Amino acid sequence: MTLIFAVGAAAILLMLRVGGRPTVPVPGHLKAGKIQTQSLFFVESAQPAPQAVTISTMLDRTAPVTRYLEDAGLRAEDALRWAELFHNKARSNLMLAGHALTLYKDPDTGALRGFRYNADYHRAIMELGLGESVIKVWQMPIQYELRPVLVAFPVQGDFRRAAARHGIPGQIVSALEKAFDSRHPLNRLEPGSTVKLIYQEKVSRDGTWRLPTGLEAAQLGLSNGKTLDAFAFSDGHSNAHLYDEHGRSLEAQTLRFPVNFDYISSGFTYSRYHPLLHIYRPHLGVDLATRYGEPVKAVADGRVTTAGWCGQLGRCIRIEHPGDIATIYGHLSRIQSTVQPGVQVHAGDVIGKVGSSGLSTGPHLHFAVESGDKFVNPLTEHLGENHPISPGRRALFDDMKQRYEAALNNLPDSGLDRLEEADTVDQNPAVQAASAASATAKPGVSPAPTHRHHHHRHWHTMRAAAEGDAYGGM
Numbered sequence: 001m002t003l004i005f006a007v008g009a010a011a012i013l014l015m016l017r018v019g020g021r022p023t024v025p026v027p028g029h030l031k032a033g034k035i036q037t038q039s040l041f042f043v044e045s046a047q048p049a050p051q052a053v054t055i056s057t058m059l060d061r062t063a064p065v066t067r068y069l070e071d072a073g074l075r076a077e078d079a080l081r082w083a084e085l086f087h088n089k090a091r092s093n094l095m096l097a098g099h100a101l102t103l104y105k106d107p108d109t110g111a112l113r114g115f116r117y118n119a120d121y122h123r124a125i126m127e128l129g130l131g132e133s134v135i136k137v138w139q140m141p142i143q144y145e146l147r148p149v150l151v152a153f154p155v156q157g158d159f160r161r162a163a164a165r166h167g168i169p170g171q172i173v174s175a176l177e178k179a180f181d182s183r184h185p186l187n188r189l190e191p192g193s194t195v196k197l198i199y200q201e202k203v204s205r206d207g208t209w210r211l212p213t214g215l216e217a218a219q220l221g222l223s224n225g226k227t228l229d230a231f232a233f234s235d236g237h238s239n240a241h242l243y244d245e246h247g248r249s250l251e252a253q254t255l256r257f258p259v260n261f262d263y264i265s266s267g268f269t270y271s272r273y274h275p276l277l278h279i280y281r282p283h284l285g286v287d288l289a290t291r292y293g294e295p296v297k298a299v300a301d302g303r304v305t306t307a308g309w310c311g312q313l314g315r316c317i318r319i320e321h322p323g324d325i326a327t328i329y330g331h332l333s334r335i336q337s338t339v340q341p342g343v344q345v346h347a348g349d350v351i352g353k354v355g356s357s358g359l360s361t362g363p364h365l366h367f368a369v370e371s372g373d374k375f376v377n378p379l380t381e382h383l384g385e386n387h388p389i390s391p392g393r394r395a396l397f398d399d400m401k402q403r404y405e406a407a408l409n410n411l412p413d414s415g416l417d418r419l420e421e422a423d424t425v426d427q428n429p430a431v432q433a434a435s436a437a438s439a440t441a442k443p444g445v446s447p448a449p450t451h452r453h454h455h456h457r458h459w460h461t462m463r464a465a466a467e468g469d470a471y472g473g474m
Contacts, residue, residue, distance in 0.1 A: 052104040052113050058208070062097045072103050072112050082127060085137040090117070090125050100208035104128075118142060118208055142209065144202040148216065152196040152411040159186040163195075172199050175215040179230035179242045179250050184220060194221035196411045198404065214240060217404035221413060231404055233389065233397050247389035247397055254300040254347055258329060259354060259365050261288035268377040284375035285328065285368030292363040294354040296329055298345045307339050313366060314358025317351055330366035331357050 059068075065086050069079035087093050095101060100118040105111065114128035119139075127137040153166040163173045176197065177186050186195075197218040202211045220228040229245040242250040266287040298319055305326070306318035313330035317339060320326045333355020345351060356363045369378045389397045 050107050053107045053110075055103040055105065056206075057101055057103075059095055059097050059099050059101055062094055064093055065095055066093075068095050068101065069112070069115075072115070073105075073110060074112055082129075082135060085135055086117075086125060086127060089137055089139055090119050092119075100206065102206070118204075118206075121209055121211065142204050142206075144204055144209075144211070146200060146202055146213070148198055149201055150196075150198050150407065150411060152194065152413070155186075155189045155193045155195060156191045159189055159195075168197075169199075169201075169212040171212050172197070172215050175242070176218055176230075179215070179218055180220055180228060182250070183228055183244075184222065186220075189220075190223040192223035194413050195219075196221070196408045198407060215242070217408060219405075219408045229401075229405070229408075231397075231401055233393075233400060243389060243397070245401065247394065255297060256299075257288065258299050258327075258367055259288055259290055259294055259296050261290040261294075261365070263289050264379075265289040265364055268375075268379065285330075285366050286378050287364045287366055289362070289364045290354055292333060292354060292356070294363075294365075295350045296332065296352045296354060296365055298347060298349045298351050299327055300325075300347045302327070302345060304339055304341055304343045304345060304351075307335050307341055310358070312359040314360060315352070315355065316358075316366075319345060319351075324372050326370040328366070328368040328370070330368070331355055331360045331364060333357060333363075 065083040066076070066079040069082055070076060074082060083093065095117055100116075102116040104113045104115065106113055112129065114126065116127075117125045119125050122142055123139050124142055125137065126140055127135065129135050151166060151168065153162060155162045159177075160173060163176075168176075176195070180186055195218070198216040200213040200216055202213055203209070214232060215230075216232050218230045222228070230242050230250055231245070232240045233243055234240050244250055264286055266283055268284065268286055270282045270284075300319075300321045302319040302321035304317060305320050306316065308315070310316035310330065313328070315332040315335055316328060316330040317332070317335060318326055318328050329352060331354075332352040334353040336351055339345065339351045354363055354365050367378050369376050369381050371381065
């Protein structure tokens with residue numbers, strides 16, 4: 001009888017279980033066809049771990065990983081374990097000055113949960129403690145956004161000093177000097193002159209790396225009221241060059257010679273007595289004598305078709321250029337690792353080093369030019385310096401120029417530091433015009449939205465600051 005009662009009671013309890021929770025009827029409140037219930041016990045729900053406190057800093061000194069980890073609160077023996085795993089990924093035991101380090105700390109205890117270190121421009125090292133002495137470490141790519149930067153500043157004295165005060169990158173300063181050198185050198189600006197410019201930069205999403213990619217547009221306002229403009233525009237072969245407001249090139253698009261040389265040891269001829277072979281044969285190029293290891297530069301934009309051993313020419317490079325022209329660089333001691341068949345190079349790019357490889361009597365560069373299906377004299381052949389805008393691209397250039405002019409004219413003449421830092425920058429017509437112009441000038445590139453700077457504290461002055469994401473948007 002007892003067994004039957006127990007089985008019956010168990011069945012009743014099973015029938016009264018609702019949603020996985022044991023329940024009993026609530027007396028006095030039953031309605032026909034329904035069962036009202038109350039919980040026999042409370043279930044405590046799990047709470048997520050509190051978000052980590054994030055500390056971001058730009059390292060002001062190079063030091064071992066263990067030093068920084070101990071400073072962050074790890075015991076010496078734990079720091080050694082973390083550092084060993086770091087070395088396996090980064091191939092270094094050091095954290096370098098000028099690189100970004102982000103710490104993730106427990107908000108209650110202050111214990112180190114993990115860190116992120118930007119090893120270089122391309123990769124970051126992430127290391128997290130998962131508890132129970134489990135540590136996870138991995139590499140992650142650093143992602144970038146492309147965006148325009150608009151700057152205006154007055155020049156009261158030295159141009160380079162004024163540019164440095166306003167944070168203009170050296171690469172952009174050099175491009176500005178090149179753009180205006182033939183019309184009004186910037187080192188001779190009168191007090192009261194104003195410089196306005198737009199350039200592109202790649203910015204890492206954590207704000208730690210800012211890499212300028214090139215000058216887009218510039219306007220020089222002289223003290224006498226005259227203005228001079230410069231605009232970057234594609235030549236139709238994916239290469240951007242600087243032009244004035246009339247579409248005339250502002251920079252030589254080819255180099256006269258590919259190397260700094262002392263003298264020409266052999267000229268272009270169809271009959272030269274060869275010093276090693278002791279026979280007369282054509283010498284369809286010029287030999288530029290210079291010291292061993294002197295940098296060799298591409299004389300014009302083009303595509304590499306050969307980069308390797310070329311028999312009697314030794315190590316050589318052949319580059320094809322627009323207009324059915326090719327240039328050849330022979331007897332090299334070294335070819336740059338980035339110079340390979342199919343790669344695009346630009347005028348002035350270092351492609352190799354002078355040597356004496358192949359059939360050569362001493363260090364020099366053999367430089368040759370092909371036009372169509374024949375060799376021509378490099379000393380008399382011109383590869384088309386200072387091309388104007390081609391008629392077929394003139395309408396596109398004029399449209400792009402108008403957009404840039406609108407953006408530059410919206411900048412104040414009194415000077416403005418980096419418009420992209422302003423709170424209302426996304427609504428600013430100057431930024432919108434610059435973004436539209438950039439997209440027009442370089443088809444296929446979509447300017448990313450502009451954001452304000454992220455300022456980072458140095459290691460010795462940093463302080464904790466809680467941020468939105470537990471691991472800073474990793």
